[in-house]
Amino acid sequence: MKGKTPKSKARGRGRGRGRITGGADTSSSSHPVAMETSDLTVQLEGVTLLRPSTRFQKLLEPSCFPEPEEQQSQERDFILSQDFFCTPDYITPDAPQITSYLEFDKENVCPKSPEKSTVARSKRYKRDLSPDAPQSTNLASQYEPMEITLDASSKDGLDKSRSPMDDSQKKHSYVSQSAVALRCRVMPPPCIKNPYLNVASLHVDAFCDRRSKLSGFSPSVGGDGLSRYRTDFHELEQIGCGNFSRVFKVLKRIDGCLYAVKQSIKQLHNETERKRALMEVQALAALGSHENIVAYYTSWFENEQLFIQMELCDHSLTITKNQAPKCSEVLEMLYQIAKALNFMHERGIAHLDVKPDNIYAKSSTYKLGDFGCATLMDHSLGVEEGDARYMPNEMLKDQCEYLDKVDIFSLGMAMYEILKGTPLPESGPKFYSLREGKISLLPGYPVQFQNLLKAMMDPDPVKRPSAREIIENPIFDKLCPVSKTQSKSKQ
Ligand SMILES: Nc1ncnc2c1ncn2[C@@H]1O[C@H](COP(=O)(O)OP(=O)(O)OP(=O)(O)O)[C@@H](O)[C@H]1O
Numbered sequence: 001m002k003g004k005t006p007k008s009k010a011r012g013r014g015r016g017r018g019r020i021t022g023g024a025d026t027s028s029s030s031h032p033v034a035m036e037t038s039d040l041t042v043q044l045e046g047v048t049l050l051r052p053s054t055r056f057q058k059l060l061e062p063s064c065f066p067e068p069e070e071q072q073s074q075e076r077d078f079i080l081s082q083d084f085f086c087t088p089d090y091i092t093p094d095a096p097q098i099t100s101y102l103e104f105d106k107e108n109v110c111p112k113s114p115e116k117s118t119v120a121r122s123k124r125y126k127r128d129l130s131p132d133a134p135q136s137t138n139l140a141s142q143y144e145p146m147e148i149t150l151d152a153s154s155k156d157g158l159d160k161s162r163s164p165m166d167d168s169q170k171k172h173s174y175v176s177q178s179a180v181a182l183r184c185r186v187m188p189p190p191c192i193k194n195p196y197l198n199v200a201s202l203h204v205d206a207f208c209d210r211r212s213k214l215s216g217f218s219p220s221v222g223g224d225g226l227s228r229y230r231t232d233f234h235e236l237e238q239i240g241c242g243n244f245s246r247v248f249k250v251l252k253r254i255d256g257c258l259y260a261v262k263q264s265i266k267q268l269h270n271e272t273e274r275k276r277a278l279m280e281v282q283a284l285a286a287l288g289s290h291e292n293i294v295a296y297y298t299s300w301f302e303n304e305q306l307f308i309q310m311e312l313c314d315h316s317l318t319i320t321k322n323q324a325p326k327c328s329e330v331l332e333m334l335y336q337i338a339k340a341l342n343f344m345h346e347r348g349i350a351h352l353d354v355k356p357d358n359i360y361a362k363s364s365t366y367k368l369g370d371f372g373c374a375t376l377m378d379h380s381l382g383v384e385e386g387d388a389r390y391m392p393n394e395m396l397k398d399q400c401e402y403l404d405k406v407d408i409f410s411l412g413m414a415m416y417e418i419l420k421g422t423p424l425p426e427s428g429p430k431f432y433s434l435r436e437g438k439i440s441l442l443p444g445y446p447v448q449f450q451n452l453l454k455a456m457m458d459p460d461p462v463k464r465p466s467a468r469e470i471i472e473n474p475i476f477d478k479l480c481p482v483s484k485t486q487s488k489s490k491q
């Protein structure tokens with residue numbers, strides 16, 4: 001067992017034991033793979049990024065990478081600078097723009113809330129593209145603040161802070177433009193209502209951060225300066241907590257949509273820890289979009305923690321009650337997660353932490369998440385195994401040749417656990433017998449299905465089916481004909 005304990009995983013995420021090679025993608029873009037080096041240089045303006053590519057990206061864009069000799073010299077110059085991730089100007093419009101659309105109170109330098117009518121006007125401008133048409137440079141006019149239920153006192157507070165000044169006051173305003181810009185940066189903007197979404201169920205006091213700012217509390221300023229998290233998102237509630245991260249349901253102020261933001265619990269003090277943590281987002285970004293993989297949007301470092309903005313799902317499949325689900329449901333889970341694994345394995349990436357906690361349900365779709373242990377199947381990035389309860393023997397013995405088959409074993413174990421409705425053993429004779437292929441019968445479930453699970457949990461990795469073989473198993477023709485037809489048309 002080599003001291004590996006179930007749950008408290010031996011994996012690093014900051015204390016990686018795997019050999020980490022290649023560069024880190026330091027982009028906060030949601031599609032860093034598609035970004036050329038030259039584009040990065042332009043976007044980053046003055047920020048030195050000596051090696052913008054990753055090993056995961058190499059899978060997709062081999063031409064972007066230097067040849068081995070050149071690579072060697074570049075690896076010495078590898079920079080993963082905190083400065084790169086902390087870009088305090090990311091929301092700061094040019095000073096002239098700010099002054100053009102804000103009005104200031106002598107006491108409180110706060111942006112004036114945009115008027116509803118202005119929004120309508122700006123929409124009309126969009127349609128009128130003639131050269132004579134008036135061009136709006138008014139940033140505020142593009143956004144409509146979310147209509148929210150404010151109590152009387154808070155409304156007063158806001159109105160007061162935004163009371164218009166008369167002309168003479170404006171003329172004699174002593175607030176410098178730089179002070180204005182600074183205040184605007186630390187003041188989170190209001191949440192914008194997204195007209196394409198039905199937000200009736202979203203009872204959010206979108207101005208609460210602004211009010212607390214006015215009353216002297218400054219939630220958008222963290223220990224290390226401005227908080228991108230607080231500025232861009234309105235935190236609604238904590239929805240999950242793992243060994244390494246906390247996950248929050250958030251409302252993104254600018255688009256009015258809900259997301260999940262995962263924050264590392266531990267501060268990542270050194271570059272090795274940050275590089276290790278980044279591998280999760282690099283894998284997600286390199287994989288791109290798949291309906292059964294949780295969608296990744298962007299990531300950044302803040303206060304030495306990694307923040308990852310992702311698609312929000314309903315819940316994970318964590319075993320919480322002694323209740324076995326229907327066979328058809330489990331088949332659906334197995335089929336959909338096998339599709340995610342097939343997609344990853346075909347791109348040379350193994351997950352290595354497949355378990356119910358890391359499978360999320362969103363309506364009737366199941367999505368694989370938590371790519372903190374993901375690695376390249378050719379072993380070039382090192383191996384950090386996930387939760388030992390779901391690991392096959394060869395992984396626990398550090399004799400793992402086929403990393404894709406580790407995922408197959410873990411998926412088999414996860415499905416077995418869900419079917420049983422009771423948590424898997426963490427140690428003891430049962431723990432070992434499961435790894436020797438001694439799996440107890442599951443009464444009431446089709447023999448064909450039980451045989452498939454048994455094959456997935458075979459002690460010999462070579463005998464385990466591949467993800468593709470699983471999704472092609474005829475059992476899914478019989479039990480989930482609709483799902484199978486839908487996914488075939490998308491493949
Ligand atoms: N996109 C999401 N939508 C909804 N819930 C999520 C999402 N991402 C994570 N969660 C919840 O947060 C929990 C912890 O997230 P995650 O597994 O990514 O953290 P972790 O620290 O890497 O966990 P682990 O202990 O498995 O290493 C998940 O089990 C799940 O319940």
Ligand SMILES: [Mg+2]
Nearest residue numbers: 242357358370
């Ligand atoms: Mg997890």
